Amino acid sequence: MADDVRYDYVVVGGGSAGATLAARLSEDARLQVLLLEAGRASHPVSRLPVSFGLLIHNAAANWLYRSDPEKQTAMREIPVPRGKLLGGSSAINGLVYVRGQPQDYDTWAQMGCRGWNWEQLAPVFRRMEHYEGPQSGERGEDGPLRVSEVPDRNPLYDAIKQAAVAAGYKINPDYNSPDQDGIGTTQTTISRGRRQSTHEAYLKPAMARANLHVVTEAQTERLLLEGKRCLGVEYTRRGERVQVRAGREVVLCAGGVASPQLLELSGIGRPDVLAEHGIAVQHALPAVGENFRDHINARIQWRITDRSVSYNHMARGWRMGQEVLKYITKGTGFLSLPSAPLVAFLKTRRDMETPDVQMHLVPYAVKNPKLRQLHPFPAMTVSCYQLRPESLGSIHIRSADVRVQPAIRFNFLADRIDQMAMSEGFRMMRRIVEAQPLDAFRGDEYSPGKGVSTEAEILDYIRANSETAYHPIGTCRMGPEGANTVVDEQLRVHGLAGLRVADASIFPTMPSGNTNAPSIMVGEKAAELLRSAA
């Protein structure tokens, strides 16, 4: 069946970048914009911050991918959650808001991505934000995305900050300023206790526009190509197959896992990968699915001696009722929390110019990251990842059927720099928690325990136990043609007309932090590029 509306732009995937892009494009009433999203519009709990833990294993809101077993991570299949709703991963994520370091984007520009240096992107970040914290001129005041500091207060948070100071680090009142260094209260995509996904912040206010057409439960199966031009896409919805044409362009915003998958299913990619699955090569582009990076995230857990500061005690049994009341009346407590109320950006070596590891400091501990069940005893967790990993993995199709999840291979800790940063970051977590200001709260380190102490033991522990921080990037990398890249600095797929990619898959390297804010920035930037070309 063919859809008979004449669209200018077809945006595939309504996530952090795609929802932002579609909403911004539709501000121009002359443009007809179609947004296709495979997931449903929303999930009943998504707006509660605590939904992070509830939706991480929920197929109604999540693609629930798993990685291939790899030697580097003890042959485990590591969960790869990805949002499957309007808002995409921003509708299920941990709500931590981090822009990254200016040097990240200056590096992108140095790699040949003109227009993407910090000076040019800082106004884009400001345009996105409505920062509810103190204004310094660095932060946006009237953008669609509300960003606020965690309002929850706890003597443990103060002690953790003081412990970081005692260990030699500084307190940073705004890690989203150009100076990321130090420990601070987490800034979140939460406003008045409710999640700010890109669905809430960007799409909902745009829905009434007659030129914005949003179709949910519409899974794009392939791009329609004629020679070297992309004409539109084919999708299925409730068993019906539909073809739509884009008068101007198709923009792929299906995220770090699904964007390379859709290119390969359409015959765009590494010829040997396509041949293996009987897909005719429409356009050879060897970087598709390569250059994949993510953050491997190592945790340490300690018992807490004062149970009144740990949510393992405060959010169990009947006390959960008090937390519900706290959330409803004051917008604080367990239900209001992002994945961590404190974050730190620190250097593992004195010779580093800027931080190279990030820590999340959490006033509770779960038995098993998979089940997310709270331990019955008071506890706390600190986790750490290297900000800019060097190790490169890949994501490639394992079938010509869009419903079969692609092969996700992280290749974590292959690079020596990554091993050094992760093992030193691990030791730094201990140095902070073992500092004097936490004496009044700290019990034993019960996981993994002090027996894991040499670099070899730490790396073995990480390989056997760690999961990711859910930040897949790089699989449709941006950069100059022929330089192991997929799109140019205008996000156009090299060698093809009518097709761009705009989501976390285009990041040339990992931004220093969680990846939602940079993905939304890509949506904003893509809208700017398309509207200036329209």
Ligand SMILES: Cc1cc2nc3c(=O)[nH]c(=O)nc-3n(C[C@H](O)[C@H](O)[C@H](O)COP(=O)(O)OP(=O)(O)OC[C@H]3O[C@@H](n4cnc5c(N)ncnc54)[C@H](O)[C@@H]3O)c2cc1C
């Ligand atoms: C559990 C979890 C926790 C996270 N925590 C944080 C955090 O605390 N802070 C932070 O900054 N980042 C966090 N992230 C990462 C961040 O949310 C993502 O990097 C970001 O949302 C990626 O944006 P995107 O636009 O590239 O992809 P997504 O937001 O994932 O959007 C892709 C969209 O495309 C749709 N799609 C896929 N295939 C198709 C198809 N064939 N047809 C149509 N639609 C399709 C998907 O359903 C989805 O809606 C987390 C992610 C997860 C999953």
